[in-house]
Amino acid sequence: MCFFLLSLLLFSLSGSKTQAPKRTLVEVRHYSSFVVWEAAQKHCRKYHTDLITLRTEKDNQRFIHAQGWIGLFRENATGQWKWSHGDETANYYAWEKDEPKKNNFCAFTRPNSEEWWSDPCGTTHTFTCYEEKLVLVRENKTWEEALAHCRSLRDTNDPPNRNSLYDLASLITNDDHITARQKAQEATTDEVWTGLRFLAGHWWWVDREPMLYKDIESCPAERSCGVIEKTGTANFTTRDCRERRNFLCYKRV
Incomplete structure (x- = not known):
């Protein structure tokens, strides 16, 4: 059985599941x-x-x-x-x-x-x-550091009554993966972090969008997180969350 310590950074994943809002990158x-x-x-x-x-x-x-x-x-x-x-x-x-x-x-x-x-x-x-709501950050951070960085971002062009929120990118549709791989071409690392994380026995997207991958490992090694490759064709690859690489944030509000 896999066991993971819940990170305070991911505390927002706890609680009852709500209907994920429709969104596009x-x-x-x-x-x-x-x-x-x-x-x-x-x-x-x-x-x-x-x-x-x-x-x-x-x-x-x-x-x-x-x-x-x-x-x-x-x-x-x-x-x-x-x-x-x-x-x-x-x-x-x-x-x-x-x-x-x-x-x-x-x-x-x-x-x-x-x-x-x-x-x-x-x-x-x-x-x-x-x-374009996808933002590539060319800084090498662990997955949790990348998550914190994305959530700290603010859009300086927002009007006074709007405060945009950012998160690590969830890739749901085929178009999402096409857009993300195009953006990843500008990265300084061969792979970039996405918002996919294995936590408490389940794979999650950090914004609670549905995780639709059918062939993902059901019980991976500890601290497994998702990346997308610059040159590969797979929709996802998993890596140790403690590794450092560029990452993709997206504006969700």
Whole structure:
């Protein structure tokens, strides 16, 4: 039988189980106002993360309801196409036939279409912003230190009447795992901590989201916690919680 000493840091796991709230690691919002690309970018950066980024075919399919301006742009007719967030060079494209046009430097999408079009950046379109709730912390900490760090985070952009709360990341859906592995590529360690922990004979996500893995070890070694690998394909791997590595926090409120 496995036995674990309940950590004070995880005391919030005790008590009766409540229905886990619906949540996502990436939120997307479409604005119906027609504005030029730069105005759309400023609005998204002020109230969200940025204009939406579609790095891969899977992203393009996930966010097929995005429409209007997206974050893709270039400086001139011979410049590289980049994403607004971080000036990241684009490696994936989904241009409509005969696109992009030579003198068009900004990209947009149409409703329920996976194809992209180009337009002069001074043209007006509606636009889609995204808010990335996942935060990679490039500090090497034990799992419990990582948990404490995440729960101490606050969003300096919060309005006065809002106090965002953070936690170690729970990865529930396939999209969650895709997003987390993309984010982990920026880590300085080969694996990053997630919010998965074996405690009192059960596997838990720290925010009490349901643990859906079917092939996870039922009675692991003492102090087992979950990681996601940068280069692997498995949804989870378990490690000794006392090891030190980067970790993923997410904004849950």
